[in-house]
Amino acid sequence: MINFVCLKWGKKYSAEFVNKLHGMLKRNIKKPFKLYCVTEDPKNINNDVEIIPLDMSLGLEVWWNKMVLFSKDFPVKHGMFLDLDLIIQKDITKMYSPTDKMQFLYTDWIDLKQLKAWTIGDNYKYCDINSSVLVWGEETKKDHIWKHFIENKEKIVFMYKGIDNYINHVHKYDIFESDWAYSYWNCNEEYRDDVPIILFDYNQNKQDTIDAEWVRRLWQ
Amino acid sequence: MAMTLRNGPTLDEKKDIGGKITDVKTRPNTVTMDKFPIPVWEWSRQMLDIAYNYPHRVEDFAKSFSRNQFYAKCWMMEVLRAEVDFTIDRQTRWWILGSWYGTLIVPLIWQYFGTLKKIHMCDFDAESLEIAERLHGKRRLMTHNIDVNWEFDRLEKVKTDIMVNTSCEHMYPMTDFKTDALCVFQSTNFKEDYAHINAVDSLEEFEEQCNMTQVLWKGEIPFHDYDDHHKRFMIIGYKS
Numbered sequence: 001m002i003n004f005v006c007l008k009w010g011k012k013y014s015a016e017f018v019n020k021l022h023g024m025l026k027r028n029i030k031k032p033f034k035l036y037c038v039t040e041d042p043k044n045i046n047n048d049v050e051i052i053p054l055d056m057s058l059g060l061e062v063w064w065n066k067m068v069l070f071s072k073d074f075p076v077k078h079g080m081f082l083d084l085d086l087i088i089q090k091d092i093t094k095m096y097s098p099t100d101k102m103q104f105l106y107t108d109w110i111d112l113k114q115l116k117a118w119t120i121g122d123n124y125k126y127c128d129i130n131s132s133v134l135v136w137g138e139e140t141k142k143d144h145i146w147k148h149f150i151e152n153k154e155k156i157v158f159m160y161k162g163i164d165n166y167i168n169h170v171h172k173y174d175i176f177e178s179d180w181a182y183s184y185w186n187c188n189e190e191y192r193d194d195v196p197i198i199l200f201d202y203n204q205n206k207q208d209t210i211d212a213e214w215v216r217r218l219w220q
Numbered sequence: 221m222a223m224t225l226r227n228g229p230t231l232d233e234k235k236d237i238g239g240k241i242t243d244v245k246t247r248p249n250t251v252t253m254d255k256f257p258i259p260v261w262e263w264s265r266q267m268l269d270i271a272y273n274y275p276h277r278v279e280d281f282a283k284s285f286s287r288n289q290f291y292a293k294c295w296m297m298e299v300l301r302a303e304v305d306f307t308i309d310r311q312t313r314w315w316i317l318g319s320w321y322g323t324l325i326v327p328l329i330w331q332y333f334g335t336l337k338k339i340h341m342c343d344f345d346a347e348s349l350e351i352a353e354r355l356h357g358k359r360r361l362m363t364h365n366i367d368v369n370w371e372f373d374r375l376e377k378v379k380t381d382i383m384v385n386t387s388c389e390h391m392y393p394m395t396d397f398k399t400d401a402l403c404v405f406q407s408t409n410f411k412e413d414y415a416h417i418n419a420v421d422s423l424e425e426f427e428e429q430c431n432m433t434q435v436l437w438k439g440e441i442p443f444h445d446y447d448d449h450h451k452r453f454m455i456i457g458y459k460s
Contacts, residue, residue, distance in 0.1 A: 116276075117276045120276070120277065120280045120345070121280055121283075121320075121345075121415055122414060122415035123344050123345055124417070125414065125415070155369065155392050158392055158417065158418075159369060159392055159417060169367070170370065
């Protein structure tokens with residue numbers, strides 16, 4: 001059994017994104033699986049999806065809520081996190097291979113050398129990992145990251161624009177070995193059928209705004 | 221196999237262009253040259269060194285001795301020497317937080333105070349420190365590749381006389397940073413630069429943020445030549 005987890009916070013994503021994520025997993029994952037959704041608003045989410053109530057008392061906004069995954073108290077002890085702004089088009093079961101560190105995507109779909117040059121003097125903006133997909137297991141050491149975050153929440157939110165930059169600069173992590181994903185908006189807005197996961201990050205417009213046959217076929 | 225530098229030669233191919241600022245005393249100057257507080261002619265070869273060994277750094281290095289930077293660093297030295305602390309001498313210990321290349325501040329400290337101690341430079345950017353060592357020579361520098369924002373505890377234990385941070389706008393507020401040293405802090409209200417995660421609105425706000433128990437001096441200067449509403453602020457004082 002593979003556990004998948006997603007996060008729906010506020011109004012940015014509707015229940016449709018969660019339900020369609022479940023649909024994509026059903027079509028592409030050959031093993032038994034369970035999808036959990038961490039949310040404060042479970043309205044219209046399919047009954048097949050198990051709801052994990054989002055702890056609003058933490059006062060976190062937007063993507064920072066994803067940090068709850070790092071807590072030892074997070075109820076899903078091993079699993080794979082998936083952002084809602086992505087399309088799955090192949091079996092990603094083999095991505096689930098936990099190590100002692102949380103696994104992130106490596107953003108080699110962007111020119112990292114160029115990014116390094118652009119961020120000279122502005123180092124916190126440099127980031128070469130992406131948390132759209134994360135994998136952890138029982139042995140993954142991640143609670144220290146959660147503790148560091150809670151202890152330094154104000155400083156972290158002040159200095160880093162998101163989780164990826166924070167983890168990239170402060171903590172140790174692992175990256176997935178193969179090319180499992182690419183970023184649609186960062187790769188000339190081209191559809192590639194050979195990559196299992198298509199990300200729609202770096203842009204306010206998500207997959208629901210793209211009028212293309214491949215989106216209609218895959219995102220359901 | 222040789223390690224490849226970004227956009228540059230391999231480490232094995234790195235060329236020593238030479239011409240450190242410290243070398244200047246060994247060669248004769250004219251009277252006019254002696255009037256320059258910093259031997260800027262040495263930068264000719266340093267620029268070549270950077271262009272050859274760190275081509276991706278040329279633009280950033282050039283910015284480190286812009287008029288704006290000259291103004292800020294010279295202002296600091298003039299205030300320190302003339303108005304604040306008359307006890308600064310050759311034995312004074314200096315730590316510079318967010319030191320970058322130390323392009324101006326290091327030779328200015330040498331020029332103004334002739335310190336005999338190693339100047340400690342702290343920066344998150346390892347390559348800028350590497351270049352700093354090539355520029356100024358390792359003999360009179362001690363570099364620390366640390367992220368100041370996460371090293372308050374360590375830096376608070378440092379025994380130094382002066383703690384300089386002319387990059388407060390790039391860092392988390394120094395409010396809770398504790399030190400017995402004389403603090404010389406600068407910031408700006410230039411918020412348009414994305415790297416300025418902590419630009420302040422006014423000298424008063426900066427003073428509040430610095431959280432000093434004794435302010436010896438505070439003031440502001442224009443940040444740019446081309447507008448009059450952007451300022452650079454400086455607060456000098458003690459936090460203990």
